[in-house]
Amino acid sequence: MPIPTRHFDALIIGAGGAGLNAALQLAGAETSVAVVSKVFPTRSHTVAAQGGVNAALANVLPDNWHWHMFDTVKGSDYLGDQDAIEFMCREAIPTVYELEHAGVPFSRLDNGKIYQRAFGGQSQDFGGDQAARTCAAADRTGHAILHTLYQQNIRAKTHFFDEYFALDLVRDKEGVISGALVLEIETGEPLLIEAKATLLATGGCGQVFRTTSNAHINTGDGCAMTLRAGIPLMDMEFYQFHPTGIAGKGLLITEGVRGEGGFLVNKDGERFMERYAPRAKDLASRDVVARSIVTEVKEGRGAGENADYVLLKLDHLGADVIDKRLPGIRESSRIFAGADPIREPIPVFPTAHYQMGGIPTDRFGRVVIPARYGSEEIISGLYAAGECACASVHGANRLGGNSLLDILVFGRLAGKDIIEYVRANPHRRETDPASLEQAMARLTRWERTGDGVPAHQLKAEFRKCMEDHAGVFRTEEVMAEGYGKLCELRERFKDARLADQSKVFNTARIEALELENLIDVGLAIAVSALNRKESRGAHSRPDYPSRDDINWMKHSLYYRDGDRLDYKPVRTKPLTVESFPPKERVY
């Protein structure tokens, strides 16, 4: 039976901040656009972003985009591409105003302007005093932004495919991406969506790790689809562990707590960040704070019965500030840690949070790969934006408040570029039956019955393996052992089976498809990490404790085929200003 087919100018996979901001540009330009999302759009994980979005509005303290750029380059441990970073920091300002005009209920200052708070790694005047750059809607900024973007898409009459799961990209006879094969979760039936341009905006892959701030849905789907299409993933070894997850649970406690004046203490009540980052203290970069917490616990200064966490103290801020600026945190802490932060500290430990790497793109969201000759080659009609993409603006470590910014700026730009692309390439592309068959095989593979290990069992094993072997500190020995286990898991997965063969809303089947994605992305992280023999940003190796700019100031590119690695240079030349040369990174 032929697979039903729909045609659009543009296909967007993912309905978080990046996908919805791109969709809004396209809908406004009368380009027909389909947004495919495996959950109802407001359930996308952008909703969980708490602290805010960075833009040098200078509403509270003096600021300008060039300082923001410096902080981002330094935060990236000089692995970020400076042209993309300059672009993002300049665009931040109109982007936030545009959001405000769209209706985002930002918190306000007495003069009626958008409230901005201090966040980690922010400075005035290129490394001077603390800046206040993070625009916030209390501690629910992501929720406020995602709902506003969805609302504006309702107004723009964007066409949504809610609760459709993307199986794989498909190509035409020439090898150009012609859309994607998707699965309607409710009926369990496949649908081919053909489009002239396809944007991957599928978010992160936090479910790779056992303890994570990420939602159940963050399974690296777009990244895995890219790998299967033969395109590499870039800088996947750089995975951010957020310093303050609720201990034992992994739920996020925003950096905004420390931005508002909260601080970390060990079991002796010592404000230990003073030792690790004498100047910025608790507002040092996330990689620095996460390592400090793990070190405190390893050296026996952890709090609690098992001495396995530290404490985040904020009672001194007073009930008024907490209820006004951090109401969501108070709620989460009471529910999940049993601690009311107005009176007692929150037990915290680093939690897997954010992938700095992803699908390599230029600053227009176009997917790029190294060319045989010359610098880079654009993959015609394929775009990526948001956490799944790597522009690269975060390099080896992302600053808090730059992720909402990244998804909004590059989602918007990708949308605008797709409009141009579709105008220049108006012809419909016909999917090659062989490509479609390959994508369908991903689904029919689960129709095999008989003996085999249940998929969900492998998932738990896989996530623990990633946590044990690709965590905050990584040595050759630990990582090599982890890689071995992962290869074995990848083999065993081939024999995994589903007991439930029904079609209607079969979540076991969706989870099995997601696990396949997770394993592919987990291997990208493990292989890239094992091969990078230096410490830079979030990639911290006790056996290679220093940054090595001579040999390693380059981006990793991981190919699924043969777990192969390639490298490409960092773009150190900004668009209009002087380059920031690598310096020792102290906070």
Place this chain on the structure above:
Amino acid sequence: MKISVYRYNPDVDKKPRMQTYEVRPVQGMMLRDALLEVKKQDESFAFRHSCGEGVCGSDGVNVNGKNCLACITPITELKEPIVVRPFPGRPVIRDLVVDMTQFYEQYRAVKPYLIRTDSFPEREITQSPEDRDQLDGLYECILCGCCSTSCPSFWWNPEKFLGPAALLQAWRFLADTRDQATDERLDALDGPYKLFRCHTIMNCVDVCPKGLNPTRAIGRIKDLMLEKGL
């Protein structure tokens, strides 16, 4: 601990049934964790869930007769046997998964987006902290549907009565000093059903997992209508 869940898979079941599972309670366990344990025992059991922290609004269910978000409901607060059913009044797709189409349609019907006729300033539209405070208790809605699906007026007239979630959002935009479509919004809510079918039963307030108060918002809309002489 015994947990009894509603099971219905249209592929194989002629009619729905309740199925009981034994789950070992652990400290800090939420209802979602218990449902995940059930799924471990029986992968054919389906329910929606995602963030696990009460912000995405996916896992609204009816437990022991009351709607709640599974991920922020501690099992220690629930009396045994724990009986978990899908939201009342919605067509069941499978197990705890219900069809929320109508709920979303009612949301879209209130034009839940900022409308301005003035041109935009170069910077932000300014808004005083006091004016911004008017949006607290409104914008935090996560569209989980706990309120509307526990509202008798919504059960009886889901096509005509907009329901508490949509009306809360209607007031969220009426209350926003930046919005310039007050008359248009009020006109659209006029008539005996859309707004006025609310009989202040207040189930919505009772079940809202975010502590919001749709009944009060509905009252404010009615007050504003009177004030405008509609």
